[in-house]
Amino acid sequence: MTATESIKIEKPPKGASIPAKKGIKKAILGIFKKALETESLDALIIPVKVPETESYAWVLLKDTALLENADPLPPVMTIQGGKVLSDLTKHGKINKNIAAVLRPCETRAAVELFKLKQLHFENISLISIDCPGAIPLSEYLAEPEKSEKSFGNVLDKWDGDDSVREICKTCYRFSLPTLTNAPASDLHIGLSGNTKDDVVLIPVTSKGEKILEKLDLKPESSLQKWETKIKEIKKIKSQRRKEFNHDFKTNISGPEKFTAVFDGCINCHNCQSVCPICYCQQCYFDSATTKLSSEDYFRRAKERGALRFPLDTMLFHLGRMSHMALSCVSCGACEDGLPHVHFRISGLQPRRRADPASIQLYPGNK
Template sequence: MGKGYLIENKNLNEAARIFLEELFNNGIIDAVITQKENVKGKGAFHYLLKKDELDGVKPFIPFMPENAASIVSRFTREKPSPKSVAMVLRPCELRALVELVKFNQADLENIILIGIDCLGTYDNVDFQKEPHDFPRDNSRLRSTCQICVTPEPLVADIKLSFLGEENGLWVIPASEKGEEILKKLGYELKDVPETREKRIKEIEEERRKLRVQKFESFEKNFTGIEGFTEFFAYCLNCKNCMEACPICFCKECFFKSPALTWDSEVYLRKLESKGGFRMPEDPIFFHLGRLVHVTPSCVGCGICGQACPVDIEVGLVFNYLSEKVQEAFDYMAGRNLDEKPILTTFKEDELIDLVW
C-alpha cells in the first residue's frame, strides 16, 4: 500500500483540519474548497475558505449535497486558478472531475487534489432532519452508495485515508506533486498497514455482490421498452437529474432548445396525428438521450437520483448501463487522466462482437 504519515486523531474531520492548516502554514495553498458545517448545523456544504475559516470543516460527513466536480468545473472552466487551491473530494467526485478535465471543462493548473476515503452518504433530506443523531446504518445509505465499489480515490495528489485504521487518519502521497508537498511539510513517512488494503477489498467484494443482485433485478423487471417505460412511469420530465449531473455540461442542450418548446398549435397537431398522449411529453426520449450521452463517462455517483422529486432510482439505471457501455470499450470513467474518453476515440476493430 505504500507509505504515508499518520495523524493520530480519531476525529477524522479534526485530523483533516489539522492537515489543511499545515498546508496553509507552509505556504502550499492559498485557499481550499471543502465541506463545512453550515450555520444551522444541518449538513455541510462546500465552501471556498481561507486559513482562519477552517473551524467546522467536515470533509468526512456522510452528506453529499452535490457532486463537487461541478464546483471545480465552475471554478476553473473559463481560466485556470491564479492561486494554489486544494480541493477535498470524494472518490466519485474525483472521477467525475477527471472526465471533465478530458473534455476541457475543468483545469487542474494550481489545483491540489486531495481525495478522501468514503463509505457512502445518506439521503440529503433525511440527514438534514437529524444531522447529529443520524444512525450510521449502511442500509440507509443512498442506493448508489450501497453498490459503489470505489471507496478509495483513484486519482489524487494526496489521499486522506481511514479505512483499516483505528487510531487516526493516514496522509498518503498519490502523485509526484503529493510527494513534494509531504516532503515540504517535513512528514516522516512509514509503511501504511496492510489492514487498509484488506478492508478496501472487503468493501469492494460486499458491494459487488449487492451490485450484481440489483442489476439482475433491474434486468428482470425493467429492460425492454415496456420495462423502461414502467421504470420512468412517474417521471415529471423536470430535468432535475440533468441539472445535477456533473457530466451534463453542454452549454447548448437539445433538451433546452426551441425544438422542444411547443405552443398550443403544435400540441393540437400532435393530438390529431397520434391521439391522446401523456404530458409532460416524451420523458422516455429525454432519458434515452441522456443515457446515450452520459453513460460513457458516468461515474455512478447517483446525484441524479437524489435530485429526483418523485424518488425514481435514476442512478440505478445509469450505473447499470454505464457499466455495460464502459466494459464494452475496456474503459472506466475517471480511472486516470491519460485514458481517452470513449466519445473522442474511434477504432476500426471495436465492437466486432456486437456488429457481427
C-alpha cells in the same frame, strides 16, 4: 505532460500515518489547518456547514477560522464536487495553489470534466478520501441529527450500509480509484482498515508527495492493513452490485416496466442540472428545437389517442443517457436532486455503460 502536471507514483508503497485520537475529522482538519498556516496551500475547497444551519456548502477558503465548521467527509453530498471545481476553473486556470477535498466519485467527475474541457487542473491538487457512501439528502435534511449519527455508524463499521443511498451501497469504487491503474487523485486519505486511532495519507502523485513534504510528513507506514481491508469491502460491494444489476434488470426490462420507472417525471430537469457531467450551457432538451407547433401536438395526440404533458420525458432521459452515461461516475447526485417524486435513475446510468473491465477504461481514470 499530464493533466495535472504531476507524475504518477507506480504503486504507493507507504503512507503517512496521522494519529486521530480525537476523531478522524479533527485529525484531517488539523492537517489542513497546518497546510494553510504554513502556506503549503494557498486555499482549500471543502464542504463547510453554513453557520446556524445543518446545510453543507462548498467553500473555497484560506481563512482557517472557516475550517471550524468544515467537514472533509460530510454525511451528504450536496453539490457534486467535480461540478464545483468546474465552476471555479471553467474559464481558465486559477493562480493559487489549491487543494480540493473530494469523495472518489467527485474526483472522477472532475477528471471527466477535464477531458470534456470544462475544468483546468493547473495549480489544483485533488485530495480523495475513502467514502462509505452518503445519506440521502432528503433524509438528512429531514432529520440531520439522526443522519449524522447513522453516518457515524457507517464510518465506524464500514458495513453498516443500510442508511446510505442505494447507489452508494453498491459502489465498489469508494476508495483510491485504483492501486494499479492510473489514479484520479494526488493525495488519498485512507480511513477504512485503520483503527479509529489513525488515518493514513497516501501520496499518489508527485504533487501529493510534495504536499506531504511541505507538511513535514514522511510516508513511512505500511499500507498493508488498509489494502487488505479495502479489498475485503470491495469484494462485498462488487457482489452487491452484481446482485443489484441482476435484480434491476429484471425489474426494468420491457417497455412497460421501463416506462413505469419514469412515471413520476415532471420534466424539471433537476437530474440534468445537478449532474456533474452534463455541462452544456444550454441542454438540447431545453432548447427551442424540442418545442413543437400546435399542429404537431395535435397530430401526435391523434396518432396515439392522447398526449401526455410534459412531452417526451422518456426521450429526455434516454437521450441524456446516450449523451452522458459513458462518463457517469455513479455519484447519485441525480437522485438526490429529484423533487420528492422518487424514482430510481442513478441505478440506470451505469447499466448503459460498457463493462469497464473489458475496455480497460472507466470514467475518472486519468
